[in-house]
Structure formats: C-alpha cells, structure tokens
Amino acid sequence: MDCVNEWRDSRKEGAVTVNRNRLYVIVIVASTVVISCLHYTTSSIAWPLHSIYMDLYYIPVLLGALVFGLKGAVLTYLSVVILYFPYILFVWHAKAMFLAEDALHALFFGVFACLAGVLVDREKRHLEQLEKDAYLSALGRTSASVAHDLRNSLTAVTGFARRLSEKKGDGDTAIEAILNATGTMQAIVDGTLDFARPLQMNLEESDILPVISHAVDTCKAKAERHQVIVFLDIPPEPVRTAVDAALFIRALVNLIDNAIDASGKGRTVKVTVSPGPASVTIAIADHGPGMDRTTLKNIFTPFYTRKAKGTGIGMAITKKIIDHHQGIIRIQSKPGHGTTVTIELPSRSP
Helix, strand or coil, rough: HHHHHHHHHHHHHHHHHHHHEEEEHHHEEEEEHHHHHHHHHCCCCHHHHHHHHHHHCHHHHHHHHHHHHHHHHHHHHHHHHHHHHHHHHCCCCCHHHHHHHHHHHHHHHHHHHHHHHHHHHHHHHHHHHHHHHHHHHHHHHHHHHHHHHHHHHHHHHHHHHHHHHCCCHHHHHHHHHHHHHHHHHHHHHHHHHHCCCCCCCCCCCECCCHHHHHHHHHHHHHHHHHHCCCEEEECCCCCEHHHHHHHHHHHHHHCCCCHHHHCCCEEEEEEEEEECCCCCEEEEEEEECCCCHHHHCCCCCCCCCCCCCCCCCHHHHHHHHHHCCCCEEEEEEEECEEEEEEEEEEEEEC
16 A cells, blocks of 8 residues: 555656646747847847847756756757758848857857756755765665664663573563563564555645644643643634644643653743644754754654664654645753754645
C-alpha cells in the first residue's frame, strides 16, 4: 500500500512538473512569435524600434535557458533565428550595414544562449549534488544514531541474558531490564518506520476545537503525575479547518507532553487557539528551562534528543504531520525563558 501511495505521489508531482513546463514553453513560443510579429509589422524606417525588438529576444532565450538549460536555450535561439532571418534577408538585403549588424547580433545571441545554458546546467548539477550530499549526510547521522541506540539496548539484553544463563544476580531484575531494553528497541524501530512511511491522510473539514480539547485531555493524566497545570484557552465560536483528527491529535499530544516534561512542579502549560482570516494559530507555551541554539537548530532532526529516555523521533514526526496539513510549525525558545511552539494551519470557510 505504501508503494502504491508513493507511486501516486510521484505521478502527481510529475504531472505538476509537466504542466508547469508546458506553460513555460507556451510563454517562450508566444513571446518569440510576438517579438517577430513586431519586426514584420513595423516599418523598416523605424530602425531604432527594430533594435529594441532585437534586444527583446533575450527574454525568451534567457527563460529557455533558466527552465530547460542548454537544450532549451539552443532550441529557443534556433527558433528566433528561423523567425527573424527571413526578415533580415528581405528587408536589409540592400543595406549591407544593417544586414551585417543583425547577423553579428544574431551571433552574439547564439553565444549568449550557449553560455547561459551551460551555466544553468552546471548550477543545476551543483544543486543536485548538494542535495544528494545533504541527504547522504542526514542518512549517515540517522543511521549512526539508530545503530548507537540499538547497540546500547542490545548490550543490555546480552549482558543480562548472560547473567541469567550463568545464574548470577536477581533473575526478576534481569528479566525486567531485558524487557525494558527490548521495549526501547521496539520504540526505535516503530519510530523509524513511522517517520519513513508515507502518511495516510484523511482530511475532513470540521471544528478543530474538539480535536485540540481531546489532545489536552489525553495529556492531563501525565500532567497530574508531574504536578503541572495544563490550561486551554479557546474561543467560544467554532474554528473550522481541514485536519486528519487522529494524526493531528498525535502531533499535539507530542508537543504538550514535551512541554509537560520541560515544566517543573506547579508550572503551567498554556494551549491557546487564535483564529484568523487566513489561518488558525495554535500556541503551546511552557515555562521550562528553554533550549539552547544547538538544540533549537536540531529539534526536528530525526533521532536527535537531549532526553535520557527519548528516541528523538517525536518532533520529526510532528513536523511531518504539520507539513502534510499544509501548516507551519515554529519554535521560540531561550535558555531560562521557556519555550513556545506555534502551529499555523490554513483556515477553511464554513
């Protein structure tokens, strides 16, 4: 099923790219034809206008180079030559000076088209290599982090299993330690799979306030254990937007749980909903110790965590859920000043 969804997503992206390229082709062809028509419909006496029209050809040539690289630049240049050269031959054939000037101008066009196309192609290859390097770097860091966490748990399992086989120490303690370690390993594997697999979105337009209230209620038991107060500030009127309730509750629960973990006894975590004309803003604020720049920079990096028992995958999955809702998530935090997480979702009319 995941493969089918990936195939569908790739088909959609491919269709968007094809439609966009078709639009660019239409713009390039139309501009080339219009400029050529200006040449043919303007009197040869008005040679300054023809000089201006000639310079306008740089627009489709440059656009062809930017969008399609060297191939697009050369094809656009050849189109210009095919459309404009008959005009040169028929109008300027008796005026050698103008004929030579336009021929030289056309030569410069060719040099410009090739140079622009080569530079654009080189820049595209450079960007593709940068993306590939960034992907491999992130993949390497993620793999190293997963391997490190799994190895720690595996070491614990091996050590306690050996003690059991040698009948050393307390058996119940060893079994409990093994179960805890395997539970950690299972959480790491589940988190990795959750982050890697495509999300199955089921967007429904409705009042988002019950969804937020449900997420807050889910976290209240943990808040009571930590002696933290979770305060919900919502407007009296319904706030409509399109969300996948189950996924969005998961994202909110993760954020509220983090705020509770960061808060001390007697502190308050405030969840505020502010509807606007174009978006709905949900803010989760705590009065914990805050985060330094390094933590804030890597907060959405998979498997990056400062928690002793955290897997570091929760915030990455949360951002993935928000992104798939076409939303934006921002985090403001300073050491000693707490943290505020802000989510903006596009609002929908009732």
